[in-house]
Amino acid sequence: MDTLTYSGLRVVELAEDPQGEIVGKLLADQGADVIKVEPPSGSKGRHLGPWAHGHEGDPNHSLHFWTYNTSKRSIILDTETDSGRAERAQLIAQADVLITTGTPDELAAAGIDLHALTERHQHLIALSVSPYGLTGPWANRRSSDLVALATGGILMSCGYDDHSIPPIRPGGNQAMQIAASFGHTGLLLALLERQTSGLGQIVDVSMHEAIAVSGELANPYWFYPRVLLQRQTCRHAQPSPTSPALFECADGVQVYFALILSDNKTWGILVDWLDSLGMALDLADEEYLQLSHRQENFHYIQTLMESFFLMQDSATVYEEAQRRGLPLGPVSAPEDLLDDPHLQARGYFTDVPIDGENVKFPGAPFAFSYGTGAPQSPPTLGSDTDTVLAEIRAHAQVGAMS
Incomplete structure (x- = not known):
């Protein structure tokens, strides 16, 4: 296979939520070296089921974690300690990209100041994909996929003709997927800009804003003719029933x-x-x-x-x-897609070796003429700690001598 799209890109992922982990996965699957920094107990996604092979509660067998963390490396750092924070600082100093998902208060509590980091390391692109963005009156409010769909307006368009029934949530962490898509796009723009200026920057992606702009025709119908859309069973929301x-x-x-x-x-x-x-x-x-x-x-x-x-x-x-x-x-069920002849013909699903057996994963959402990557095994907790720490120490020694 030829060089992958993101080969040579080093990413430090401090993301604890899927909207950031998905961006890291998209980069890692296409060749970026994505280093996921985890606490000694593991990222919170490792503690969410369902679980593979009956390994209930095992942080290395969470299907939730596997889904969003293929192809990455895992390093354990106890950032409650000075030494752990110092090692994290060294890691960030050597990175092209930093991915976070915390609110401003959560980042501050973790000792992360994105403005200070991008000023100190002028090549660094800090991508924040947070619930409400890094500024504004709601910046520190809590959210979730369902809360984001609700507050962003999409949920009101999802459901049945009978409006006495509450709206229906679409599945698949759609709010987080949408925010991750905008996050990926914003990061690509920052990488392109860095090629010209040599400078990194903060890319501030708000999940709330990503949802607010994704409401199909709801916004223009209200902005211009002042008409409200009505949700309909398995149809586009429209001002009148179709x-x-x-x-x-x-x-x-x-x-x-x-x-x-x-x-x-x-x-x-x-x-x-x-x-x-x-x-x-x-x-x-x-x-x-x-x-x-x-x-x-x-x-x-x-x-x-x-x-x-x-x-x-x-x-x-x-x-x-x-x-x-x-x-x-x-109307296919998710499990029907495994036998979808079109997806099979395009080689969409791919086998990833985990625990000595092949596990079927969705492949890349895009294909490149010069070589397309595919998901590799998700990391076990801390599996790359020693290797990564040795790398950053060696890099620091080379920098000190030059």
């Missing part, structure tokens, strides 16, 4: 298909598909070429479509719809 888009197939799997009546070309393709199974009935009549007539008979069309899908299994429906150029897809 047609249901989930249809059950013969195998019990739901498919998503937005029945858009206003597009005559799509309507013709749909009628032809129905007719191929003898189910077009009167929809092929000339009067249905008029949008107004289709709209007046929407519920009748919807009923026919429900019967149409119930007669076929989801795989057949998906393949045929795509063959005809219709945007339709099955």
